[in-house]
Amino acid sequence: MSACGDGASTREIIASARSVVVKIGSSALTSLSGGLDVGRLDPLAEAIEARMRAGSDVVVVSSGAVGAGIAPLGLTKRPRDLATKQAAASVGQLALANAWANSFARFDRVVGQVLLTADDVARRATHRNAQRTLDRLRALGAVAIVNENDTVATAEIRFGDNDRLAALVAHLVGADALVLLSDVDGLYDSDPRKGNAQLIREVAGPEDLDGVVAGSGGALGTGGMASKLSAARLAADAGVPVLLASAAEAGAALSGGYVGTAFGARPHRMSARRFWVRHAADAQGRLHLDAGAVRAVAQRRRSLLAAGITEVGGHFHDGDVVDLVGPDGALIGRGVVAYDAIELATMRGHSSADLPPDLQRPVVHADDLVPV
Template identity: 50%
Template sequence: MNREALTSAKRIVIKIGSSSLTGAAGSELDPHAVAKIVDFAYSLKKRGADVLLVSSGAIAAGLAPLGLKVRPKDLATQQAAASVGQGLLIAQYHEKFSAHGVISSQVLLTTEDIVRRSHYQNAQQTLTKLLSLGVIPIVNENDTVGTQEIRFGDNDRLAALVALLIHADLLILVSDIDALYDAPPTQSGAQPIRYVATMSDIETIVLGGAGSAGVGSGGMVTKVEAARIATSAGIAMLLTSLAHCGHAIAGEDYGTFFAPQSSKATSRLLWLAHASTPQGRLILDAGAVKAILERGVSLLPAGVTAVEGEFISGDTVELASEAGKVIARGLVAFDSSEIPQMLGRSTKELAASLGAEYERELVHRDDLVLL
């Protein structure tokens, strides 16, 4: 699929990073940048697309009012800055969308809203309803009360998961870097990559860190990971800059276009692979590893040598080789406390000694995804 997907997309997720919203200084929101991304989102809505905006910038927007010059490193100050900045950020968005006669809404998500299946489905219903009402939802991580996502996460991954959540056609990452380059863009001779047919095409590329303003938490690594999530779901992705987004969406040769996979996994398996949090690990012998990788079978107790962590039936667990390499994720059918007595035994043997309810798979192949 080529760049025609950019002009035909009917449901679009746009993500803009902190450095694009705060300018080179990175100390406060740039109202011109906010206006530009709003105008861009409105142009897509005006042509008939459903549009959702994932916006970073809450922590960055709170720096100047608190007298802070750089993004704080400690969690408490980050949360304080987010608490101050989130209101400032959303107020600017509401004002500028209202000038176009568009209703916008604020949706704050935490990791729990994405990784827990019941929360995930509720978030999906809410966002889908907002889009059907003609609203442009403005999504951000709830940095004020979140923990792990501030320290380790980034809105690039969140945007990809939201795109998956609402069955988007296109994900647009707006960054201060205008494309993916074949080397760090500051390096002499680095050239932009305009088209990525498959993620294997860029495995050897050296990827950069966070943006130039120093107020974001991501970098090119998280953008490529977002592309991996989106394209595996059959969603095209465009990486571009705020200055070039209008040209790129028109199909011109700006930014980097990541083509979607033609054969995509089911939404349930995509959720399992990218949005679920493993609660434990099952260690498999060599025979079980080979059977799962080559034959796509279910995991039986006979192929498991050890269990790690505490979990209950229905939780996500990792499946790993005895060398520690994780090969898959799956939904486990037994509690962690039940499994030790089952290790290395056939299902018929377990049924005879423990009862008929034990004559089944530890992880059914329909609840398992290879990594």
């Protein structure tokens, strides 16, 4: 990550952003004993409404569906098995959507619920459909409340946490800023609960994270500081600066107050297709490369040719995304493959001159290849 913008600070860019994604963590909305806490939700809606009235489009990524369903179902802790999580989500999603709708109704603001799975973002067709839906809701002045569709998502198609979902949504809608609100007031260099931790106000690049120790989530959520850092890096690839702040300071966070930790973004936004290849798409297979191919792909940014492939793994088709790994098995990139797995298995190791004319095009074109 690096500082972004034409001389403006990261905080100035976030404060003046025309399009904003706001992610709200489970701990900011729910409790184990009482489920959904409308008393905490209402001030968040007020802060979001104020930002919208100031001229910004806002998409909300709201956690809390599972947490909101725990108490009504008589559970005493966040469930671990998938079926109970999905049952809690089915109860909680209804309560969560109604709570947001009732809160924004005070301002005559309509709310639309958008439930996504990782598969929806990974597939280009549904990716575009989700993008169009969110864009249209914003154009109509409604607030999109996005959540992972926990009632149908399986372990294989989960985003993992709503911090990552929020970063992907920020890219999906072409947002100018991402605001992560939770129960922490910023990034610390160590666990603040253990004392002697220092709040880090600005993160301009990876060097600002040297020595930072990030933990996992709490009782009600699946995220944590590690997931927020990962989301900030992901958003950086999309050219989106990030503000991490406490939900209790939502008003200040959304009105330009000096709160939380600001993460700078890349100076140039990664193209939608390359971002999709790197972060959103599910890899359908794996190509093992020799050392020469690794140098060509990773260092010289050349297209991948069949001659450099030593092994083909998985069942993929022309147009699928595949992982590219080196001789040691380390991931070196991802790309859109131009051949089926069966076809490619007969081509690997052969130079283009030895192949029929219709098989001489690159296996992964440089334009469709993203090093990692």
